[in-house]
Amino acid sequence: MEGNNRIGYAWAVSAGLTAALAAISAKRFTSQIIRYGFVVLFNATMWGCYINSLKVLSSLQATVTNFATNFLTSGLAGYFLFEEALSFLVSRTYVVFNDFRAEAI
Secondary structure (H helix, E strand, O other): OHHHHHHHHHHHHHHHHHHHHHHHHHHHOOOHHHHHHHHHHHHHHHHHHHHHHHHHOOHHHHHHHHHHHHHHHHHHHHHHHHOOOOHHHHHHHHHHHHHHHHHHO
């Protein structure tokens, strides 16, 4: 059962990463066709990964993992790629990780 959970968490993290990539591609590309194409591609991939994570994990585990990965990845991408401030991200990261840790116990 532990190995299945690892696979489920891998799917949930993949879903969060691809959701963040959809947001990044919406900001990064100037061509509308390329922008929308990548957003659709990444969102479709995200839903596939998320559905696979739901097959193994509870909906709470899958959702929290997906959200935390997307939240942190989007925040870090905003900081490094778009020079956005991190004050909100840093203060909320503690909350996300504590919620995740409490849920895992």
